[in-house]
Every structure is written in structure tokens, then in C-alpha cells.
Amino acid sequence: MDRIYNFAAGPATLPLEVLKEVQKEFLNYNKTGVSILELSHRSQAFSNLIKEIEQDLRDLMHIPSNYKVMFAQGGATTQFAAIAMNLMKNKKADYIVTGIFSKNAAEEAKIFGDVKIVADGSSSQFRKIPDCSNLPIRDDADYVYYCDNNTVYGTKFKAIPNSKGKPLVVDQSSCFLSEPIDVSKFGVVYAGIQKNAGPAGLAIVIVREDLIREKLSFPTPTMLNWKIQSDKESLYNTPNSFAIYFVGKTLKWIKKQGGIEAIQKKNIEKAKLLYDYLDNSKYVKVADVNSRSMMNVTFNCGNEELDKKFIEEASKQGISFIKGHRAVGGMRASIYNAMSKEGVVTLIEFMKKFEKENL
Numbered sequence: 149m150d151r152i153y154n155f156a157a158g159p160a161t162l163p164l165e166v167l168k169e170v171q172k173e174f175l176n177y178n179k180t181g182v183s184i185l186e187l188s189h190r191s192q193a194f195s196n197l198i199k200e201i202e203q204d205l206r207d208l209m210h211i212p213s214n215y216k217v218m219f220a221q222g223g224a225t226t227q228f229a230a231i232a233m234n235l236m237k238n239k240k241a242d243y244i245v246t247g248i249f250s251k252n253a254a255e256e257a258k259i260f261g262d263v264k265i266v267a268d269g270s271s272s273q274f275r276k277i278p279d280c281s282n283l284p285i286r287d288d289a290d291y292v293y294y295c296d297n298n299t300v301y302g303t304k305f306k307a308i309p310n311s312k313g314k315p316l317v318v319d320q321s322s323c324f325l326s327e328p329i330d331v332s333k334f335g336v337v338y339a340g341i342q343k344n345a346g347p348a349g350l351a352i353v354i355v356r357e358d359l360i361r362e363k364l365s366f367p368t369p370t371m372l373n374w375k376i377q378s379d380k381e382s383l384y385n386t387p388n389s390f391a392i393y394f395v396g397k398t399l400k401w402i403k404k405q406g407g408i409e410a411i412q413k414k415n416i417e418k419a420k421l422l423y424d425y426l427d428n429s430k431y432v433k434v435a436d437v438n439s440r441s442m443m444n445v446t447f448n449c450g451n452e453e454l455d456k457k458f459i460e461e462a463s464k465q466g467i468s469f470i471k472g473h474r475a476v477g478g479m480r481a482s483i484y485n486a487m488s489k490e491g492v493v494t495l496i497e498f499m500k501k502f503e504k505e506n507l
């Protein structure tokens with residue numbers, strides 16, 4: 149089979165075992181005689197499936213029982229508005245901006261209320277996560293928002309920001325299921341799943357029950373209303389059933405490997421291999437050493453000409469989609485859960501050769 153090593157940031161590489169299993173049962177899901185694509189979301193089979201998936205997610209992430217789980221359409225970005233509409237009571241929210249996605253989330257929230265940027269990484273071109281241990285959080289802020297792993301810059305929070313008792317909302321899109329987290333420390337944990345768990349278009353939204361309110365401060369579209377969506381168990385309308393099914397398969401794959409703790413071990417090992425090599429190489433590292441992401445590794449050759457050559461030659465060796473985001477340039481190796489150690493080793497071998505010949 150001529151599959152390449154896919155270092156794309158998202159949609160991204162998915163576990164081959166899962167893809168094969170999906171392919172195998174594509175025409176006949178679980179003896180229903182129909183494809184998962186053809187299966188009614190009101191059928192018993194789908195109802196059983198979505199319940200099982202939620203339970204698997206709860207088991208893997210140790211989600212406390214006072215949290216609701218929603219499978220929301222429209223990816224992570226749709227939640228930028230939903231978060232503001234559902235959580236703003238005083239219409240004030242404090243945002244930590246550490247990259248493009250948190251900036252976009254803050255901009256979206258400004259449509260609805262008074263947004264204060266309480267920490268801003270732009271002075272370091274987002275190479276560094278600012279100190280968030282003592283932020284100027286407002287007493288009447290409805291929530292504090294941040295993005296855990298900055299996909300574009302390859303940075304990651306090493307500690308949970310101190311939200312001074314306000315509900316903390318975290319975008320986990322590009323580090324979802326990559327390491328254990330303590331859900332009880334958050335008001336909302338959410339993620340678009342196309343980085344680490346499945347196809348694009350679906351977000352998983354985990355919300356502490358007391359933050360789900362009946363009366364909202366804005367006229368809120370039904371599809372963004374967490375009360376309605378959670379009461380209807382994500383089945384108010386036809387859900388993104390294929391993406392939900394796919395995530396279910398990914399969760400079983402994680403379970404089989406020993407859970408998120410075991411996955412984290414592998415992720416640490418892969419990232420260490422790559423960063424150890426980078427640190428002893430002539431490549432330019434983008435993210436500050438203390439802010440490094442385990443999922444997205446950003447670097448460049450020091451000039452654009454060579455970056456271009458790197459990307460071209462890498463692609464000929466089956467190392468693909470490694471081009472950095474246009475805001476950063478250079479290269480970005482996304483090494484999500486499904487990227488094998490073998491893939492990372494292949495990349496390092498290529499980088500060594502390229503370094504010797506060009507840097």
C-alpha cells in the first residue's frame with residue numbers, strides 16, 4: 149500500500165487500523181445491512197452507538213458525572229460563538245491569546261460582549277506561552293478562555309492558567325486525547341476532532357452542568373444552545389453521524405493500547421526523539437523551549453529557499469504536508485496520536501541527510 153507519512157496539522161493522519169476497520173464494515177454496519185452513512189440517527193443501532201461512544205469517552209477521560217458531553221456540528225470554530233452565547237451573563241469574558249485560534253475566539257466573543265485580553269503572546273510572535281499564574285481577571289468576568297495547544301506555532305501550556313475561580317474554558321482541538329487532563333478543573337473542555345480523533349466538522353463539547361442555562365442573555369440559535377443540544381443528547385437534528393462513529397472507533401483504538409496514559413507515553417517518546425535531534429541540529433526552532441508542543445513541532449532552515457527545497461525533497465520521500473502555516477512559514481511536523489514512531493524516525497533520518505547536504 150502506498151500511504152505516505154502525513155504530517156498535516158488537520159485534517160490529519162488517522163490510525164490505519166481504524167481506517168481499515170471502517171472500510172471493512174463500510175457497506176454493512178454491525179449487521180444492519182446498511183452503511184453507517186445510510187443508518188437513521190433515530191434507529192436503535194445508532195442510539196446504542198452514540199451512548200457507547202459517550203461512555204467510552206467518559207471512561208477514557210475520567211469525565212465526572214456532573215459534566216455533559218455534546219457532539220456538536222460545525223467544528224471548533226462554531227463553538228467560538230456558542231461559548232459566548234451560552235456563558236455570558238454579565239456579558240464580560242477574559243481571554244488569553246496565544247495564537248490564531250484564541251485570537252479568533254476572542255474576536256468572535258466581541259460580537260456578544262465585553263472581551264478583555266488578560267494575557268497576550270503576540271509580543272513573542274506567539275513563540276512563547278505567557279505566565280498565566282496571576283492574571284488580571286475581572287471580578288465580574290463570566291469565564292476565562294484559553295487554547296491549550298497552539299497548532300499553528302507549535303506551543304503548549306505547561307500549567308493550567310489561574311482563572312481565579314472563574315469557569316475556565318479550554319480549546320483542546322490539537323491536543324485532545326493526547327495526554328490525560330483533569331476535567332474537573334474546567335468549566336468547558338472542547339475540541340474539533342479532526343486533529344487527533346477523526347474527520348472534520350465535529351466538535352466534542354464537555355460542559356459542567358451548572359454552566360448550562362435555560363435562559364440565555366442573547367437570542368441564541370437552537371443549534372448553538374447547549375441546553376437544547378444537551379437535553380436532546382446531540383440528536384436535536386441529524387448529527388454528523390459518520391464523524392461520531394469514527395471517533396468511536398478511535399476511542400476503542402486508544403482503549404486497546406491502554407488508554408490515554410499509554411498514548412501519552414508514546415507521544416512523549418516521539419516528541420523527545422524529534423526535539424532532541426532538533427536541539428543538536430542547525431535547524432531553527434520556532435517555539436520557545438519551555439512552551440513546546442508535543443503535537444506540532446515547528447522549525448525552519450533559516451531561509452525560505454531552503455525551506456521550499458526541504459518540503460519538495462521530503463515529499464519525494466513520502467514525508468508529506470509538512471509545510472508550516474502561512475503565518476509562520478518553514479515546517480511543521482504534526483505528530484498526533486496516530487503518527488507512528490517509525491514515521492518520526494523516518495522524518496529525522498531525512499532531516500539529518502538534508503542538514504548534512506544543505507545547512
Ligand SMILES: *Cc1c(COP(=O)(O)O)cnc(C)c1O
Pocket residue numbers: 158222223224225226249295297298299319320321322340341342343348349
Ligand atoms: C484546527 C483548530 C481549530 C479550528 O477547528 P475547525 O474545526 O476548523 O473550526 C480551533 N482551535 C484549534 C486549537 C485548532 O487546532
